[in-house]
Structure formats: structure tokens, C-alpha cells
Amino acid sequence: MTALRRHGPRIAITLLPVLLALAHATGLWRLDAIDRLDHLIYDTRLRATMPGTLDSRIVIVDVDDASLTRQGQWPWARDKLARLTRELTGRQQVAVLGFDVMFVEPDRSSGLDKLRHIARGPLREMPGLAAEIDRLAPTLDNDAAFAAAMQGQRVALGYYFTRTEKPGAKGQLPPAPVLQAEAFPPGRGYATGWNGFGASLPVLAAAAPAAGFLNTLVMSTGDGVIRAVPLIARYEGDRARPGYYESLGLAVYRLASGTPPVRPAFASGGAAPRLQSLLVGGLRVPVNETASMQVPFRGPGGAQGGSFRYVSAGDVLEGRLAPGELKDRIVLVGATAPGLQDLRATPVGAAFPGVEVHANIVSAMLDHRLLAVPDYAPGYEVLSVLAAGLVLALGLSLLPAPRAVVLAIATIAALVGVNAWLYQRHSLVLPLASALAMAALAFAFNMGWGYFVESRARRGLVRLFGTYVPPQLVDEMLVTPGRYSMRAESKHMTVMFCDMRDFTRLSEQMAPAELQTFLNTVFNRLTHVISTHRGTVDKYMGDCVMAFWGAPIDTSDHATLAVRAALEMAEAVRDINKIHRTTGRPEISVGIGINSGVMSVGDMGSAARRSYTVVGDAVNLASRLEGLSVHYGVEIVASGATRELAPGFVWQELDSVLVKGRAQAVAVFTPLGAAAEETEAPTPAALRQSAQLQRWTEVLAAYRRQDWAVGRNLLDPLLAADAKKVLYQLYAQRLASMALRPQDPEWDGATRFETK
Structure with missing residues (x-):
């Protein structure tokens, strides 16, 4: 307790970073710097643990610069996309085809609308022209050709959600959401909410069996980096059926898995149920409170990243692939050409192809390689900060400097080690930055206090008392140096x-x-x-x-x-x-x-x-x-x-x-x-000593009452036992000398010494 009182101010200053970290962990005062550090730790750990291997099940058909050079600028005519679809679903026999592309506007590249305008205008008197144009219309309707190519195939189209004050809607959403609102407890939203959309043309939406939204940046953090992507989103407008719709990655995975149903799973306890995961058939996919999944990226991304095979869309259109070369593969069509602006910032690359984000989601779900941010993450953060903070506050204050440094290093290593073990063995993404920042600041504050405050007090006391007082007493004086x-x-x-x-x-x-x-x-x-x-x-x-x-x-x-x-x-x-x-x-x-x-x-x-x-x-x-x-x-x-x-x-x-x-x-x-202690049995030597001291007391009493003969008789046994003892010899001489003198009634028995 004395040490605690002495180091009370030092312990208190060390606990200050603990209180700040607890305020952050409990949400009382979120610190942007700690959030950014957590993102940095997450990104570093993700890059260090990426498989870095090729997933041959998924192929990306890339609208790259070479494709644009050979096939013309984007957007391509829908008849060209129809040929691309037929090549992939027919000659290549792919398992699933997903388009990370939106088809919101009709294709007018065939000129059909202009021909009909001419037939109704300047050439309306030409007999049979309008009828001939109507006869040729099916061959000139590129949207219809694209729809026909998708008919009966496992194809998923892309669309996007919007949220504005005046909701707008283009195209057509899937006929039914993947989850009805009734599947969720009332009173709150369990995913990002939207009131508008831009979807595929009705003719295309009707031909494709599935569609998924492409929104990814909705879950980007303040630094614009995509770490999590929503798997479902809540549409609450009036231009389509309200409910929860699936993302493109989830839609492609479900097509590849036989379209299993999706069900929400909630965490028990607390004031309100919390969405914990989505059950996709037999697969449990951990999600956060906005139904977003952490994306476990496989590699750095792009054609040279090595995670997925990239095939140029131009090569597919030109038939350069051998028949069946992509058989049973999951194919995603997307663009990496810089001018098309489908590049995203992710933890593994600043210009990451957007289509590969969806590919990583599908790959992770196929492998069951899923990361989870558990609902008890805030509690874990509070406990780790509190435990490490108390250890450091007491240890750094009470231990000498070398051992304090070792303790700080060991505490930080334990925090990092436990966090890394939970990530590696159990795929748990848990906060670490607040505990690390707390440990670093606690060490800095503690050492600073020790050097600038306690050392100054110590130097002052040592300057005053160091040459007189033992070091251990100086340590005690430091409790209250004033x-x-x-x-x-x-x-x-x-x-x-x-x-x-x-x-x-x-x-x-x-x-x-x-x-x-x-x-x-x-x-x-x-x-x-x-x-x-x-x-x-x-x-x-x-x-x-x-x-x-x-x-x-x-x-x-x-x-x-x-x-x-x-x-x-x-x-x-x-x-x-x-x-x-x-x-x-x-x-x-x-x-x-x-x-x-x-x-x-x-x-x-x-x-x-x-x-x-x-x-x-x-x-x-x-x-x-x-x-x-x-x-x-x-x-x-x-x-x-x-x-x-x-x-x-x-x-x-x-x-x-x-x-x-x-x-x-x-x-x-x-x-x-x-x-000797009262509980100890007296030894023979102690008994002899006690008897001698009792006799010596009687000698002094006789001496002081001037009874010289009695004193001498009492002293003789003591002299016989210890003849060399100066004290006994001295009193023997005194008794002999005093016996020759008459008694002095004023004698007080004291011996006078006149010299120093």
C-alpha cells in the first residue's frame, strides 16, 4: 500500500490514456486517429494473410484497352453483347455469367428509331416502307437480341440503388426481393436503405434469371477504401416491391450453388435483435449491422495479380479461345480500362478492378473463407484496454525502468498475439488500435512522469539527504516529498x-x-x-x-x-x-x-x-x-x-x-x-544468563544500599563463572574499597565522571 500511495500520481497519469481508449471503445468519444489506425492494422494483416493463389473456378472477361481498340468504344452495341453471351454460354459452356455492367438505357446504335422516324416523316408516301421496317425490326432490335441470348441461361445482371429527396427509378428490378421485410423484426433497418434505382431494361430484366446491385462504396470508410460490401440492401420506394435485394456477388454465388434460399440470423440478447449473419442454404455468412460482408481479398488484383484468370473480351468476341476452355467456370464481365472508371480503392490496391471485388466475394463464399466482425467486438475492445491498462498502470509505476520496458513490450506483444491468433484461427476481426495506442501512450506518459516529475523530486531529495540517508529511506520520502x-x-x-x-x-x-x-x-x-x-x-x-x-x-x-x-x-x-x-x-x-x-x-x-x-x-x-x-x-x-x-x-x-x-x-x-520469544522454550544457556542477571541485580542493590559484605558474597559466584569480565572486576574493586570507608548517608550510588 505504501508503494501504491507513493506512485499514486504516476498511476493516475498512466490511466489517462486508458480512460481515453475506453471512451473510444464505448462510443462516448470516437477518435478518428484510432479508427484510421485500426484500418491500417486491418489492411496490413489482410495483405499479410492473403492466399495469393489462383482461383481457377472464376474467370473475369475484361473490357480492357485492347478490347476497346479492336471492338470500338464503350458502350458496345447490345448485339455485340449478345454475341459475347452466346459465345460464353454456348461455345464455352460457362456455369454462370455475371455482368458487372448496367443496361439502364435502350440501345439505339442499330438506327431502327431513325428509320421509323423517316418512314413516318419525309418518306411516309413511299409504299411498303413502314411495313418493311417493321419486318426487319426484330433483326435490328439489339436489346431484344441480347435478351434472346440470355434466355434460359444462368445469367445475373447488375443494377444500382440510389437515395434522393425525389426518388427516381429507371428500368426494372427483379420481380421479387430475396428477403421480404417480414423476415426481419420491426422497428429498425437491418441494411442500407434506398428509395431509387437504375436497373436493366424490362426486356433484359425479364430474360435474366437473376440480378444484383453493384453498390460497393456505400460501406467505404472515411478514407474511401472498400473493406466491406453489402450483401443485401433494403429498397423502400414505390416503383418496385419493397424488401431486401441481393448484391451481384450473392446473386452469382446463388446461381452457381443452385439458388439456395437466404435467411437472416440474429444475435440474442441486448435491447433489440442484431443481424449477425445471412444463411445462404447451408452457408453462414457473417455480416455486420448493415448486412455487409468483410471482403477477404485473395491478392493484389488485376490481370497480373494472380488471383483470377483475366480474359480479354475482344478475344472472346473474336473466338480466340478454344471451345470449352471456360467450361463450368463462373465468369464475370467487367471493365478495367481506366477510361471506364470501374477501379476502386481497396486494402490491397489503390486501383482495384471493381469486378474483382465481386469475384473475391464469390470465391470466399465458395471456400467458406469468411471474416467476421462479432457483435461482442466492442466488449472485447473494452476488456483488452482495461486489462492491459491496469497491468501497465501498476507495472510501469512499480517496476524499475528496465523491467518496465520489458513489461510494455510483453503487453503489446500479448495484445497483438491474441488478436492475430483470433484472426488466423477463428477468422475474427477484432479491434486492436485502441489497446495499442493506449499502451504506447501509457508507456510514454508513465516514463515522462517518472523522468520529469519523480526523478526531479528524487534528485532534489538526494541533493538534500543523499549523503546522509539510505537509498531505501529516500524511496520512502518520495511518497510525500513536500x-x-x-x-x-x-x-x-x-x-x-x-x-x-x-x-x-x-x-x-x-x-x-x-x-x-x-x-x-x-x-x-x-x-x-x-x-x-x-x-x-x-x-x-x-x-x-x-x-x-x-x-x-x-x-x-x-x-x-x-x-x-x-x-x-x-x-x-x-x-x-x-x-x-x-x-x-x-x-x-x-x-x-x-x-x-x-x-x-x-x-x-x-x-x-x-x-x-x-x-x-x-x-x-x-x-x-x-x-x-x-x-x-x-x-x-x-x-x-x-x-x-x-x-x-x-x-x-x-x-x-x-x-x-x-x-x-x-x-x-x-x-x-x-x-527470546515468549512462545519459545528457554535454552540452558538462556536460563544460566537469566540467573546471572538476577544475581547481578541483587549485587547492584546491595552496592547501592552500601551493604558491601552482602554485595561481595553475591558477586563472588559471578566472578568465579567469568573472572575476565571487566564489569565484575570493577565492582569487586569498588566493594573492596568501599568496605574500608564508613557509610555515607548522602551517597546516591552514582559514579561521577569528570572527563569527557
Whole structure:
């Protein structure tokens, strides 16, 4: 929780891109940049996964530049299209013939209308002329010839829908829509709606068994790129039967499959039913809310694209194909000549033949190679943004920079990997851009905050406290950096002085460089112990180090930490001595004084030199106690105030002392080690120690009531057990000396020290 509080602002700034991405995913605020990125991802992924192989079942008869050069400009006369139809359905025996061409206007190229005008006008007196023209009319009616060529063949014509304020209609739609309006629940539209159309002439519409609309750009996005094409569209005008009509691609597929019925399938749940797919016989075709199918393009498009065979319409008309060369093929007639403007922008090409869009739809349906934008796509987007955002917000804020970079890369890789797996294995088109943009922005915001805000705060704190305070305490201070300054304040703290004994003797035995290395080694070890126990190093004074606990960070257990550090420092010195004994260096010893109390801490000194330090009577007492350690033969001397604040240790009282500069006596103690847990069974050594301390307490009591003989009798067993202990020797001498003097009724039992 401390880390979360410390990094709260950084986590919050990282969550800002998450909120923006969620607003986009839920539709509260659509961002065009993210939509464009999603389109780019979709297009890139589509190009990377295209089969790139030839679909030999579908052939495109192309009205190309060569055809126009040899057969004349477009539009061609309908008798020529009749010959093209007969060649394909008869001599070539194609399975299905689809025209990506519209025949809205009648063909007047034969001149029949002009002949009839002349017969009714200037030459109306010529006998038999009108009758002869009527006799020849069937041979001159190109539309009728084209209709006759289609009669009884599996041919699908093209038409287009329009929507205007004043609906217009030309030609004739198929006699019945592929789906009646009653097949859909009322209350909303389930496809793009239109009120006008431009369709084939009635004579042609009656001859062809099927027709489909050619509208493709209705589903193009803001960038004009065709990614999805409607399979059905809703006509709601009054010039034909209202209902849902099929596209050219669907009409051609149904002709090739035996004209199976089309039925809508809806997603359950939600406030209203949602169109989910179209059932074409046994094939389920996923569609979006406008009944549009994602086009799974096979390749880059065109005669050189390699997806479909292109045959020049001129070659077909001129009989250059061998009989039956296109037998059982699905043939689509379309134009790629630039002047005919039937080129479209698609994800796989900026000038993609419009006829090949329909060819890709038919090919995908034949192969069941269909892409789906599921109705739960918005929910997937929200969950992916939320999951990745929370991982990044916490991980980037709590981890060090190298691991944060790895986490960001791993998160982005996971987002891309899961999305790609769903696309490859299950043909699901799911949004990715919002999650990727969120991850990139979250990383940028997080790293920016870390560098410009937290690093600046860290640099400021390190500049103030870095030479005194352990790095882990600086990290804690960064939680609320405004709380810390060098301003002096009074606080209840614990201070320690640690002095190296016989330093003068050591300095005489070592060269200056060797002495410097030696001191650095010792002080590094001792400083590490102090820092480990959350202490603040105040200063080094020759062979002495001064430290305190409780500032700049408030620490309630400052006395316990100081005592624990002192015990470990004494152990560290013993470890150093073991090494010195093997290397021939002189051994060292230290004296440590500890006191707890109110002291002033802050930035103190002169204008020329200042430092973060502690001052006060409690500090002076700790310095005096450090000097007493050699007198009592112990490494650590602590005041009674420290003992009271650190009850988790085994303490041995040393004396009641009156040091120079103080008017009141102070009880002093030395810690023997950490106290055993109450739940632990006492060891024999612990029992012996407890008994000795109890006897020692009785010795001190006898000593203070001036009962010298009793004190000596109590002390003798302790001396017998540990004759080398300086403390016991000291009191043996005192008891012997005091026994020679008369009792002093004003004696308080305190020992006075007149030197520092």
C-alpha cells in the first residue's frame, strides 16, 4: 500500500490514456486517429494473410484497352453483347455469367428509331416502307437480341440503388426481393436503405434469371477504401416491391450453388435483435449491422495479380479461345480500362478492378473463407484496454525502468498475439488500435512522469539527504516529498556514537595510504549496517562515526533499530578481526554510545559550511556514554531512556552515572542480545544468563544500599563463572574499597565522571 500511495500520481497519469481508449471503445468519444489506425492494422494483416493463389473456378472477361481498340468504344452495341453471351454460354459452356455492367438505357446504335422516324416523316408516301421496317425490326432490335441470348441461361445482371429527396427509378428490378421485410423484426433497418434505382431494361430484366446491385462504396470508410460490401440492401420506394435485394456477388454465388434460399440470423440478447449473419442454404455468412460482408481479398488484383484468370473480351468476341476452355467456370464481365472508371480503392490496391471485388466475394463464399466482425467486438475492445491498462498502470509505476520496458513490450506483444491468433484461427476481426495506442501512450506518459516529475523530486531529495540517508529511506520520502526539508525541528529520536579504540596506535603502525584504505573498509562495513537498519549517517569524525534514527523519516521504533544496528556493528568488528588475525594486521575494538530523547535536527552550520545534523543535551549524553564503554569493558553503553524504548533485548545494567555537564544521574545499560520469544522454550544457556542477571541485580542493590559484605558474597559466584569480565572486576574493586570507608548517608550510588 505504501508503494501504491507513493506512485499514486504516476498511476493516475498512466490511466489517462486508458480512460481515453475506453471512451473510444464505448462510443462516448470516437477518435478518428484510432479508427484510421485500426484500418491500417486491418489492411496490413489482410495483405499479410492473403492466399495469393489462383482461383481457377472464376474467370473475369475484361473490357480492357485492347478490347476497346479492336471492338470500338464503350458502350458496345447490345448485339455485340449478345454475341459475347452466346459465345460464353454456348461455345464455352460457362456455369454462370455475371455482368458487372448496367443496361439502364435502350440501345439505339442499330438506327431502327431513325428509320421509323423517316418512314413516318419525309418518306411516309413511299409504299411498303413502314411495313418493311417493321419486318426487319426484330433483326435490328439489339436489346431484344441480347435478351434472346440470355434466355434460359444462368445469367445475373447488375443494377444500382440510389437515395434522393425525389426518388427516381429507371428500368426494372427483379420481380421479387430475396428477403421480404417480414423476415426481419420491426422497428429498425437491418441494411442500407434506398428509395431509387437504375436497373436493366424490362426486356433484359425479364430474360435474366437473376440480378444484383453493384453498390460497393456505400460501406467505404472515411478514407474511401472498400473493406466491406453489402450483401443485401433494403429498397423502400414505390416503383418496385419493397424488401431486401441481393448484391451481384450473392446473386452469382446463388446461381452457381443452385439458388439456395437466404435467411437472416440474429444475435440474442441486448435491447433489440442484431443481424449477425445471412444463411445462404447451408452457408453462414457473417455480416455486420448493415448486412455487409468483410471482403477477404485473395491478392493484389488485376490481370497480373494472380488471383483470377483475366480474359480479354475482344478475344472472346473474336473466338480466340478454344471451345470449352471456360467450361463450368463462373465468369464475370467487367471493365478495367481506366477510361471506364470501374477501379476502386481497396486494402490491397489503390486501383482495384471493381469486378474483382465481386469475384473475391464469390470465391470466399465458395471456400467458406469468411471474416467476421462479432457483435461482442466492442466488449472485447473494452476488456483488452482495461486489462492491459491496469497491468501497465501498476507495472510501469512499480517496476524499475528496465523491467518496465520489458513489461510494455510483453503487453503489446500479448495484445497483438491474441488478436492475430483470433484472426488466423477463428477468422475474427477484432479491434486492436485502441489497446495499442493506449499502451504506447501509457508507456510514454508513465516514463515522462517518472523522468520529469519523480526523478526531479528524487534528485532534489538526494541533493538534500543523499549523503546522509539510505537509498531505501529516500524511496520512502518520495511518497510525500513536500514533507521533507532541511528546516530544523525538535523530535524524539535516538542517536549513536561509534568510536574506534587505540586509533593512535594503529595510525603509528600504518602508512597513510594503508591507514586510509583500512578506515574506508571499516567505515563502509559499519555504514552499511547503519543503512540496513534505516539509520541516517550524520558525520565521520576521524575514527568516529555518528548516526541517528527518527529523521528525516519519522520512525516509531528508532531505539530498537539503533540497538539492533549497534549489536550488528559489534559483530561486524569481530568478523573484521578474524580476517586481521589471518593477515597479521592489528585487531580493532569499538565503543558505542546510544541515547534516546528530544533533540534538534536540521540543516545547521555556517554560511560557508552546513550539514544535516542533530544537536542537544541528549546528543551530548550519547557522546559521553560512548566514552564509558572502555571503563565498563563493554562495546555498547545505552541510556535508560533507550532501554525503555527497546524492550525486545536482554539488558544488563552497568551503573548509575553522573557525566560531566549533567546535574542528574543516568542509569546505563548494555544489550546482551535479542530477547527470546515468549512462545519459545528457554535454552540452558538462556536460563544460566537469566540467573546471572538476577544475581547481578541483587549485587547492584546491595552496592547501592552500601551493604558491601552482602554485595561481595553475591558477586563472588559471578566472578568465579567469568573472572575476565571487566564489569565484575570493577565492582569487586569498588566493594573492596568501599568496605574500608564508613557509610555515607548522602551517597546516591552514582559514579561521577569528570572527563569527557
